[in-house]
Amino acid sequence: MKPLVYYCRWQGASLKLRGREETAVFGHLAFTEQDGSERLQAFHYNLQTRQLTLQHETGDETIQLDEMGVVEKA
Secondary structure (H helix, E strand, O other), rough: HHHHHHHHHHEEEEEEEEOOOOOOOEEEEEEEEOOEEEEEEEEEEEEOOOOEEEEEEEEOOOOOOOOOOOOOOO
8 A cells, every 4th residue: 555655755745544455455545735725635555466446437547556656658
């Protein structure tokens, strides 16, 4: 789960876990807006493959993280 924690740091987000499965965790990334409000981004993170799926209104986006939480280019 360390890559997910690092990813949150790089993105300036707080991690809000809502649940855990054997191979994954899920919840929200919380971003603080300039006006002090909080914007939540739903996610699902596969612990074995380091794939982070971000849930958008327009559909899901899956990104691959390296060991340091940096997005790997395809």
